[in-house]
Amino acid sequence: MAEKIIVIDEGTTSTRTMLFDAGGTPLGSAQREFHQHYPGPGLVEHDAAEIWEATLACTREMVARAGGASAVAAIGITNQRETVVFWDRATGEPLAPAIVWQDRRSAADCAALKEAGHEPMVQAKSGLLLDPYFSGTKIGWALAHWPQLKEAGDRLAVGTIESYLVYRLTGGVHVTDASNASRTLLMNLDDRRGWDEELCDLLGVPGTLLPEITGCTTTVGTTDPALFGGAIPITGMAGDQQAATIGQACLTPGQTKATFGTGAFILSASGTTRPHSTNRLLATILVQEGDVRSFALEGSVFVAGSLIQWLRDGLGLLASAGESEGLARSVADNGGVYLVPALAGLGAPHWRPDARAALSGLSFASTKAHVARAALEAQAYQAHDLKSAFAADGVDWAEVRIDGGMAANDWMAQDLADMLDITVERPDFVESTALGAAMLAATGAGLYPDLASAAAAMRGTATRFTPALGADKRKTRLAGWQSALAKVLA
Template sequence: MKKFIISIDQGTTSSRAILFDLKGKPIFTSQLEFTQYFPRDGWVEHDPEEIWKTTLKVLKEVIKKSKKLKGKVLTIGITNQRETTILWDKKTGKSVYNAIVWQDRRSSEYCKKLIKLKKETIIYNKTGLLIDAYFSATKIKWIIDNVPKARDLIKKKRLLFGTVDSFLLWKLTKGVDHATDATNASRTMLFNISTNKWDDQILKILNIPKEILPTVKDCAADFGYTDPSITGSSYPITGMVGDQQSAAIGQCCFETGSVKSTYGTGAFVLLNTGSKKVYSKNRLLTTIGYRINGKTTYALEGSIFIAGAGVQWLRDKLKFIKKASDTEKITKQLDTNNGIYLVPAFTGLGAPYWNVNARGILTGLTRDTGPKEIIRATIESVAYQTYDLFEAMKNDGLKPKLIKVDGGMVGNNWFSQFLADTINTSVLRPKVNETTALGAAFMAGLQIGVYKSLDDIAKNWKVDKGFSPKIDSSVRKNLIQGWNRAIKKTLS
């Protein structure tokens, strides 16, 4: 009988479930997009009920497929958009407010207040994170302060908080298990990454009650069982990991110094720093890479807010392209970028600038500038932003030898080559591009003994294509100088 692992990958724009064989090969995928709500400038929300319904639907499809293939599902892993915040009623399972998404900036003013109160050092030292509206803590606070129902439920000891993984676990187990894993916890700005516990001092500063928080487990752990009334049979859930860390696991970045960069809606670079926490002097985040058997492996992370989202903008708002894959063909038609740069600061700038108020600019325009140049500038901007992250890592004394890439954008060979040229580092693209979902499947399999160790998991990683830097160093220098000038204009 064939054996499978299911991975639930609940992302920012869609919910997916993927059926993997035990070698980590994707056999079948079911995916559903869901609604993005933008109630005000800088606000981004999802409907938790829609997150749940789409997730359940794709999960059921995949279970059905496994039966058609006469196979057995051994276990389920969950990976998710991190930081996105849901508060719900323990008794009814109903959320008190929409999910506040990681991209949401509504708590920026409160963050400024915390910085004024000189709380930055204490929060950074304990959590590895900068005070920013990106993380869950100030989103939780906003809901408690602005939604009377939340305060009412706190009094009745009925309010629960979870990131999306935790919410889905609670739903799948029919309210039996309220837990999360160390990687998701490390992105809330409430979790002490040295003691591996929720931090009482930070909870007190923010006035968030500890009893609403989930139990924190390893990434490979016994999280609970799906209720048979929901999934037909009952399946164990034995892996859970936030999406970016999951991609690093899927890319088998288990050695200190190994790096992965995922190009999805945003882009995220994660560098494994082993058992050592590296605190960046260049505004990169210190975070938990994974925790297995109670042992924590740390990572340094840089986040770019706009990567694939820039391509969506070209398609949906400017109507320059019909589909994302058109960008490769168009970009190739130009010999150079003709001095056109786009800084896609649509929701501010992420690492290493962390400027909430920055807005996008397009610079170098002439009468000759047309859609092709703007499309190319959009694709190039993702490589330049990655270059900025690599420079920050270099300034922190870390120099990656090669980078493993994944996500929707890396199917574009032109982009992958331009990335290698810009960062002057070899770029490897894996055979299985579904690395985020794969990481959670690997963790789930590790817990039940399908894989004996991380080394055992690493045997499944295969390269699809490598890209080496090919451009002349003077050309690279000129391109980067142009980008630096554009960034200065954005920040001025």
């Protein structure tokens, strides 16, 4: 019986395909970077054809590593959420650029909808807020501004990244999983009948363009045999942040994970009870197994690892992302320097798409080490703001399990523990997103009876960081952050 699992992990800047055994041990990985395009201020796009080509190449490598399609029990897919793709149903080819989750082009539309008083209804139904971050306003904007989409007529298909990949992999299956659907502004979390007609009408998105909503641990189709030399079932799908939460085995209400990748995303599981936030946090579907939906409370920060990338590529202050840790350790403190990383606006709990980044407290004594340290410190400050919002909504964190590329930075992990004043746990295998998708696929393929069993069997060991900073120093640093943040929010 085939027991190897392939995971397609579709990030914001690269595609990666990983091979796992049924116990969660990684057996191989292939990765391709792809381009982000910035056609104007606040605009972020991808070429979906480039993403498909990279995905196909990486997946073929891992099928070969596994020993052929017959050795693979299942494929799991996890993806950058909220990014939308527009393609031709007949050919699978993109009809327009993919609009990336970071894109802010629908900010004016969101502001107008808020001004008209629609946000309470939208939040009550979708669990989300009116922000250009989410897929629905991106789709509405594209349909109104890109003539080629209207010209396509019935040939036009729309979906998030996992939906597009399944379409290409299977040769025409148009589905999305419940976790990704819950990030669109077009789904009623309390209704099992599919897309919400009132929300679709509000955002100008015909439901006929959208995929069918499925569970996260179900067989949605099989790959075209011509792609990999045999058909492989696709049995697990979830958005990247939900997959990371699953990979960290945060399935019990109150368990919390924080992913520090391009952005920072913190989710606390809430079980089968849907959370309702009064502090600008989001309710989202964590996973759907069969007909059973489990939910999470989420706080989303738009800029985390991308800040370090910007220091490296945009400003040339770093030779490599890893250099930031050594620079942070080389100075005794931040020297009064604070960096509010609103390069793509501010997410939770502020939701200010108009906010712009600010670097404050500079003097002739400031060095690039202070700037690098301020960038890393900003991650703990943003997490602290979210911790306060979660606590106000009745979910206080006892500990946090972290992952993502930035989590490999020991200095940052310790700073999180210090500023949050709680234990921070980091898995020794930090690719929690891919591991979570492997758990979903293994469950969907019948290798485990349920997701909890898969998580218990497949999650590995972890390293713990405990608070080591005095209360006075913590208070002083937070006061400096609040002062810098207030200037950005003014």
